[in-house]
Amino acid sequence: MSDLPQLPFPRRDQLDVPTTYRELREQSPISRVRTQAGDEAWLVTGYEDVRRMLADDRLGRSHPDPDSAPQISSSVILGGPRGDYATEKQEHERMRKLLAPAFSARRMKALSDHVQDLVDDLLDRMAAKAPPVDLHEHFSFPLPVLVICELLGVPYEDRDRFRALADGMTNMTDRAAATMAMDELSDYIHGLVMEKRRHPAEDVLSDLANMDADDKEISDLGAGLLFAGHETTVNRIDYGVVFLLSDLAQRDALAADPSLAPAVVEEVLRMAAPSDHGLVRYAKADIEAGDVTIRAGEAVLILTSAANRDESVFAEPDVFDIGREAGDPHVAFGYAQHHCIGANLARVELRVVFGRLLQRFPTLELAEPLHRLRTRTGRLTGGFVELPVTW
Template sequence: MSRLPQLPFARSDVLEISFEFAELRDSEPITKVLTETGDEAWLVSGYDEIRQVFADHRFGRSHPTPESAPRLSNNALIGGPNGDHATEHVVHDRMRRLLAPAFSARRMRALSGRVEEIVTGLLDRMAEEGPPCDLHARLSVPLPIQVICELLGVPYEDRDRFRAIAEEMTDLSDPARSAAARDEMSEYTYTIVKGKREEPGEDVYSDLATADLPENEIARIAGALLFAGHETTVNQIDYGVLLLLRDPEQREALRRDPSLVPGAVEEIMRTAAPSQHGLVRYAHEDVEIAGVTIRAGELVMLATFAANRDGRVYADPDRFDVSREMLHAHVGFGYASHYCLGASLARVELRSVFCALFQRFPALRPAVPYERLKPRTDRLTGGFRTLPVTW
């Protein structure tokens, strides 16, 4: 009996996905693998197949027996089951109805002026301090942190505190450590939410303060919003910059023609893969997808980063092309009822960065060869700890 492929798969290039993901996607877009914890899972890596799972209500994040459920990793945040099996879909739908207005495309466009102002200030400081600099620390981290603080109503002066908690939440080695950090984030943010009941503001936490949800759900949502609202965007900025620095022709095309920026942002979201952890789903009943039967309770790993390079959907899928005509929307923000609420916010931030960065610093280049950058393989969201650049 042949042994199943064992995760995690090694990467030979920090800007490419592992060869094994591409090989399995092209031959078996739904196939069995062994996870990092030794459990069996269905790896879904095809574009059409992933969209089917996202859109099918028979899949969820919860499991009827979470203690014995198969796991993707030892991370407490998204390495295994999450939520109450009996109420997951009801709570999810209620949460989306509550938060959708706050993250609407219209409100995010209204925020774009403020985001541009923050970007300009950060680039001014880079210019004043001169090269070389760590772009990760000077731009990629502070921008989404300041934006999400203002949007949610979190004190910006607490940024070092919650950033440290977020770092612990992404730990892949010790489930107790990431679970403790997740609980600490929920407790910290829920304290802020409760304060909004006495002193509400024009922010998302004030909306949460009056939500018709159980208190533990409000705490969980508040913590998740702060974590997700900055952590993933940090990495997309880093990877977008690297993709453009690696390809001077693409970078120059973007600098000459700012109208390419919106498409470039979508191409960054399609191509960049800071993490290869994948998303967790469990079948809540027997489901057949693309001729494969997934049994109730079985674990599914959604490899969106592999689906975004599916040659059945994208021509020359591994090529980064800021002028690409995107006939099919990438799944970097999910799909259907599981489409990321913060997608419009991420787009506003990324567009502001890539409209301004290379205009301000046309000679920007890596201070070290990108091949020498060490990705954070011990962290859920991957990415880098530093991104040295000069100009």
């Protein structure tokens, strides 16, 4: 089957998703493709099928024979199977239960006022600079880092160190370097956890330091939280700003009415697609899905970004519309037992960001046209290299 569609597919621009997703979905919402690594996998692009697959316990991140498992890419994070095949489900449930209090709605509500102070301080600093200013460097990046550092108990002054390691982990061209960066970030977290055992505080790493797990497991979990807790939110801020500044009528609507911020955030989450990689799963048993059969051991690539543009669910799915009627929810945070545990945290940050940014800079504009904005290549999470703005 050498004629299979080959990932990754091209995009028309940074704000779009590949048109091939729609073409494949019209033929079948679950299609056979060839991965970046050259192996075969099932690509899931339909909204209902994405939700069904995320909720199906017959799919997991592990594989009974990892060495022979189909590979998706060279990513050390999502390139192939991870976890113990025999205990994956129990471990996933145990970790979610342990982490749930750290990301509870109550804790996030308590954090909200502080996030507003952090946002206002960063905007004050930005306003003191002469435009154009790189919004990515001076706002989109530091805010989620400040928040996750405080939540986890990571020293903010170490941000340059873990920024470099987090970036290294996403390297899709040098797996050895990415593995080294991931191990080093885990070692860094291990040192902090040891310190928290001696001097506990009101933070997540102190909670992890006392949980029933071995040190390696705790360190890897803490490193994963530090990575995921800032990387994806940085991208959502950048992409949300670009969407708004690409349609000044919608920018002006939000500037005039900051109560629109929650709706804006949900549309940003639905539309933003900085990465084309998808979520990796392996079938633990044969699965009948519509007119296809996914065999045990086969790879499944779940594309939430494609599902969020499914024309059977969202009217004019490729149009960014902050006045969009509430309907079926997007799947940017996953679904069912695989709904992102940090969703509340991301929403708290993004709602404050989009509720305050245009209050402070109502005439904010891109300082470069969209086609000249550089995106990060060879990186799992994608995103903009910089985001120059003026006002």
